[in-house]
Amino acid sequence: MSLYDAIAELYDPWSRGVTEDVSFYVEEAVARANGGAIVELGVGTGRIAVPTAGAGVPVIGVDSSPRMLEVCRRYAEEAGVAELLDLRVGELEAPPVDERVALVTCPFRSYLHLLDDAARERALRAARDLLVAGGRLVFDVFAPSAGDIEDTHGRWLEREPGIFERADWDEHERTLTLSVRGESGSTSFVLAWLSNDEWRRLLERAGFHVIGCYGWFDRRPYSGGEDTVWVARRPV
Ligand SMILES: C[S@@+](CC[C@H](N)C(=O)[O-])C[C@H]1O[C@@H](n2cnc3c(N)ncnc32)[C@H](O)[C@@H]1O
Numbered sequence: 218m219s220l221y222d223a224i225a226e227l228y229d230p231w232s233r234g235v236t237e238d239v240s241f242y243v244e245e246a247v248a249r250a251n252g253g254a255i256v257e258l259g260v261g262t263g264r265i266a267v268p269t270a271g272a273g274v275p276v277i278g279v280d281s282s283p284r285m286l287e288v289c290r291r292y293a294e295e296a297g298v299a300e301l302l303d304l305r306v307g308e309l310e311a312p313p314v315d316e317r318v319a320l321v322t323c324p325f326r327s328y329l330h331l332l333d334d335a336a337r338e339r340a341l342r343a344a345r346d347l348l349v350a351g352g353r354l355v356f357d358v359f360a361p362s363a364g365d366i367e368d369t370h371g372r373w374l375e376r377e378p379g380i381f382e383r384a385d386w387d388e389h390e391r392t393l394t395l396s397v398r399g400e401s402g403s404t405s406f407v408l409a410w411l412s413n414d415e416w417r418r419l420l421e422r423a424g425f426h427v428i429g430c431y432g433w434f435d436r437r438p439y440s441g442g443e444d445t446v447w448v449a450r451r452p453v
Pocket of ligand 1: 221262282308327330
């Protein structure tokens with residue numbers, strides 16, 4: 218049972234305002250797929266995978282929530298791209314994928330669900346193993362600013378009409394307990410953040426060569442904000 222099962226129907230209305238990353242990931246897929254499929258880890262309801270398939274790129278989507286995948290399948294059918302999506306229940310740390318691809322993505326901070334370095338390293342190594350030599354892993358993460366924490370800590374905020382979100386930050390443990398509730402469901406899960414230096418070290422330990430560290434989806438170089446977009450290559 219995944220913590221996202223309970224909010225599978227709420228997820229898209231909840232994240233309606235998150236659009237800034239879609240064209241970035243679709244462009245990466247179109248530029249890098251090399252005529253084959255890409256793998257999206259933590260594919261969710263297909264917020265990114267469905268437009269990626271719409272651009273003609275087949276997607277193998279892995280997620281631990283069967284209900285999120287059901288919603289994804291429905292959206293893919295509605296968009297007429299179901300035959301380009303291959304959806305599989307599985308874990309970030311052990312994706313059920315035997316294929317080797319030129320691009321693996323893990324959008325919208327899904328790696329923050331991994332709560333310690335051992336899990337992160339297993340997941341990054343697993344992503345590396347899915348790549349052909351020279352293939353790329355692209356993902357984004359965040360680390361909160363003091364202002365984020367001060368503005369939101371311990372308060373229910375109406376993120377979208379009728380959908381409430383609460384952030385409980387633990388600055389010592391560097392974890393965020395994120396709760397969401399709406400008419401169609403509610404859940405609560407823990408996310409853990411790291412510094413950029415720590416992500417870089419983990420990527421290098423997992424056998425990647427970091428080729429990009431952006432501060433936003435327009436590819437501006439990282440210069441100290443909350444969001445980071447990583448591009449790492451499996452060496453040839
Ligand atoms: C923030 S959502 C991102 C969904 C989608 N990529 C998007 O951009 O909208 C995180 C997704 O990761 C999945 N997830 C969380 N922990 C996971 C794990 N350990 N293994 C596989 N999937 C996981 C959740 O079920 C959820 O669908």
